[in-house]
Structures are given as C-alpha cells and as structure tokens.
Amino acid sequence: MRRLLYIGCGLLLGAGCATAQEQTNISQRADRVLRSACDFLAQTPAFSFSGEIWREHVDDAGQKIQFSRTVTMDVKRPDGLRLEISSPLSARGFWYDGKTLTILDRKHNWYSTNAMPATLDKTVDVAHDQGIDLPLIDLAVSDPYRNATAKVQGNRYYGISPVLGVPCHHLAFTQENVDWQIWIEDGPQPFIRKFVITYKNDPGVPEFTALITRWNTTDRIADSNFVFERPTGATKIEMRTDEQSDGNTK
Numbered sequence: 001m002r003r004l005l006y007i008g009c010g011l012l013l014g015a016g017c018a019t020a021q022e023q024t025n026i027s028q029r030a031d032r033v034l035r036s037a038c039d040f041l042a043q044t045p046a047f048s049f050s051g052e053i054w055r056e057h058v059d060d061a062g063q064k065i066q067f068s069r070t071v072t073m074d075v076k077r078p079d080g081l082r083l084e085i086s087s088p089l090s091a092r093g094f095w096y097d098g099k100t101l102t103i104l105d106r107k108h109n110w111y112s113t114n115a116m117p118a119t120l121d122k123t124v125d126v127a128h129d130q131g132i133d134l135p136l137i138d139l140a141v142s143d144p145y146r147n148a149t150a151k152v153q154g155n156r157y158y159g160i161s162p163v164l165g166v167p168c169h170h171l172a173f174t175q176e177n178v179d180w181q182i183w184i185e186d187g188p189q190p191f192i193r194k195f196v197i198t199y200k201n202d203p204g205v206p207e208f209t210a211l212i213t214r215w216n217t218t219d220r221i222a223d224s225n226f227v228f229e230r231p232t233g234a235t236k237i238e239m240r241t242d243e244q245s246d247g248n249t250k
Contacts, residue, residue: 026173030155033169034182037190038145046076046221050214053135058204075140078119080226085135094134095228096123102228103132103239109231112239130239136210139192151175160186163193164213177201191215 026034041047050072056064067087074082079098085091091106101123102113114130116123121142127134138147158170161183168183183194197208230236 037184048074048216051212054209056206097226
C-alpha cells in the first residue's frame with residue numbers, strides 16, 4: 001500500500017494502478033456513492049476545506065492517547081497547494097506553487113524550500129518519498145477514486161448516518177493491513193465529511209480520524225495564495241528528507 005501509510009498524511013491512500021474496470025471487491029451501491037464523491041472532487045479544480053484530525057498513540061501500558069490537529073487547505077489544480085496545520089505543540093504552513101514546496105515552522109520561525117515537479121500529483125509523491133507529512137492530501141489529487149479503491153478486499157454499506165447534523169452515506173472498507181470508513185454527504189454535493197482508518201495489524205489497533213468541518217468550492221482562490229512570503233526574521237534551514245511528523249523541517 002504505497003500511500004496508505006500516510007493517511008494521517010493523506011486520505012484513503014491505497015497504492016497501485018487499479019482502474020475502475022479492475023475493481024471486483026466493491027458492491028455497486030458502495031461504489032456508486034464513493035465514485036460520486038471522488039468524481040465531484042476530481043471535477044472541481046479549485047476548492048478549500050477545514051478539518052480536525054485525531055491520531056491515536058498506544059503507550060507502553062496499552063492505553064490509547066489521542067492527539068489532535070486542525071487542518072486548512074486550499075487547492076488549485078494542477079499546481080497550487082496551501083496548507084496550514086496547527087496543534088497545541090506546533091504550527092506549520094506549506095506553500096506549493098508549481099515549482100517549489102516551502103515549509104514554515106511558525107513556532108521556531110524556520111523555513112525550508114525544495115524544488116518540486118510541475119504538478120501537484122507528482123509533488124505529492126515526491127513529498128511522500130521525502131517523508132513530508134501532508135495531512136488529507138489525497139483530497140487534492142486528480143484521481144482520488146483510484147487511490148481509494150486500490151487493494152480493497154471487501155466493503156459494506158450502512159445507510160444514512162448524520163455527521164455534525166449532515167445526513168451522510170456511511171461506507172466501510174477492508175484491506176490487508178487496515179480497515180477504513182467514510183461518510184459522504186447525501187445530496188447534489190457529495191462532500192466527504194468524515195473518515196476513520198483502523199490500523200488493525202499495529203499493536204493496540206490505533207485509529208486515525210478526520211472530520212471535515214467546512215467545504216468551499218465557489219470562492220475564487222488567488223494564485224498569490226500559493227506563493228510563500230518570508231516572515232520577518234525567519235531563518236532558512238535545509239529540509240530533512242527522512243521520515244518526519246507534521247512536515248518537520250528539523
């Protein structure tokens with residue numbers, strides 16, 4: 001599962017090159033709902049959203065501890081990404097403009113800039129290979145359906161369930177190393193409202209949960225939003241390329 005390990009870094013990240021015609025383990029009903037949400041995103045070249053994410057950590061005593069972050073993202077395909085991640089201990093900004101990816105550690109006022117490919121899809125892969133955590137990034141790629149459905153072994157449809165008062169289709173999928181659930185808004189705009197990933201083969205079976213609290217597909221996003229402007233006194237450092245949490249640059 002080339003990308004599923006960065007679901008905390010991205011969404012429903014299955015690997016592989018499976019096409020819709022190759023999928024044999026997804027029921028027609030579940031496939032129809034999931035495809036509608038993925039197609040809606042794929043056909044929306046510019047959008048913004050905000051969300052909250054929780055990661056479980058299983059300590060030495062076996063207790064599960066949740067750590068939370070807030071995420072805001074602006075996307076303008078094929079070459080624009082703006083991301084902010086905040087938690088009680090850190091705050092980081094990310095800018096991608098079709099040429100470079102810049103990461104700003106707001107707590108220490110450090111920043112790093114690396115050359116990147118000319119498209120967001122390719123940059124997502126490069127960032128992953130460099131260990132840069134981009135939460136919920138699979139909402140931004142051009143083909144979210146393929147990423148979500150590769151390696152699926154089974155699924156169930158649980159009907160309509162509310163998420164923050166919004167009626168949603170509740171789907172559950174299984175893969176070899178993870179189970180995942182997704183809640184998709186019922187209506188003409190099939191927004192993804194929530195998902196849960198269960199790492200069933202990890203000690204303590206920890207979960208990752210994301211709740212999308214706001215979507216905006218109508219307001220124009222200026223190109224300047226994706227261009228990094230160095231804050232006063234910020235220090236440039238070398239970007240690390242090993243695995244790191246929250247896009248740490250040092």
